[in-house]
Amino acid sequence: MSSSDPSGLLLEPLISTFPLAGDLTERAETYRETFAFQEALLGAKSDHVLDIKSGLGDYVGSRRHCAPDQKEIRVADSKDTNDPVAYRSTVRIERVKGPIRRAYVPAHDGPVMLGVHSEVAEHYGVDNNVVDPYTTTLDYVVAAVAG
Amino acid sequence: MTGTFGGALEARGIPAGDGYLFSESVGELEKDNGTLVIKRVNVKYTLNISAELQAEKEAAIQRAFDLHPESCPVYKTVQTSIDISKELEIVET
Structure with missing residues (x-):
């Protein structure tokens, strides 16, 4: 992701407080999922760091079914995107x-x-x-x- | 609810302790104006029971399952704000 890319501009000041963002960028580029990732960044309510982190959190959450060592990342389908459930508590x-x-x-x-x-x-x-x-x-x- | 259901079963002569009854539940939270809110809870019971006792107590089990939420203090406390559903799986031992 280049620095002239809108999501790249948003990302640069964020990496110091959200180290995972750098990893996500690399993975997004590797697997050509830049659209979903940019959507997470640009879909934030504002350019405030907390709103961007919230967008990234949703992006990470949509991939919670992937094991950490899983190399192939499953692209979120429309069902995942529309899932209103933010957390499931199992007891x-x-x-x-x-x-x-x-x-x-x-x-x-x-x-x-x-x-x-x-x-x-x-x-x-x-x-x-x-x-x-x-x-x-x-x-x-x-x-x-x-x- | 599991405690209440277990008590209702035992009152009808159906063992519900020591591994006979357990539940696995999922609570689903959604964001409401940015705040996480518990929207629904599904309680899935598993009752281990002998085939003979199940045949004898089938109606009693169903009645306990249907009626026990109204005797559960926590259910009655939260049921107006959380959609609570329940399931029962009977496993013959």
């Missing part, structure tokens, strides 16, 4: 016993234990002298709101 819940569950959530090693305690245990008739108390899903909803 696995295993029921252990009674109110106790194991939750496997993204970016966390091992399970998060779920259960009942205090007034919630009382509401469900669970004796925490018999069943270990754990944080409730409701506590996590409150934490999510507060967080």
Whole structure:
């Protein structure tokens, strides 16, 4: 991508704060995907660095199915481009016993234990002298709101 | 929802702990004026059950599956703002 190229002009001041941009440029040239890449750059809401980074983030996101060491880059088809989903959170819940569950959530090693305690245990008739108390899903909803 | 569904199953004599019941869910977030918002969650349950018990409890399983969200406090808390769907796969053991 030459410096006279509009996307190249946008890219030059960006490389210091977004090192991946240089790699993307090389890959885009190699695989002749300059149109999609330029679209990501020029489709930004403005020439502000954050907006350009957002455009690049969308560009990278459209290629999330490619393994890092995969040499051939799949060109985003129209379905990918139109996908409104920005993130998919995948969670696995295993029921252990009674109110106790194991939750496997993204970016966390091992399970998060779920259960009942205090007034919630009382509401469900669970004796925490018999069943270990754990944080409730409701506590996590409150934490999510507060967080 | 998994805890509530498990409780509803066990109340009907269907084992739902210790590996009998688990769920794998996907929450989809979209940008709403630049803010990530949870739009929908699909909860896919897997229930491991013997063929004999399934035949005996088929109607009870379906009823527990259909009705349990209304007894789930988190479902009732968020259902007006998040589109929540559910699926059930029964695996004969």
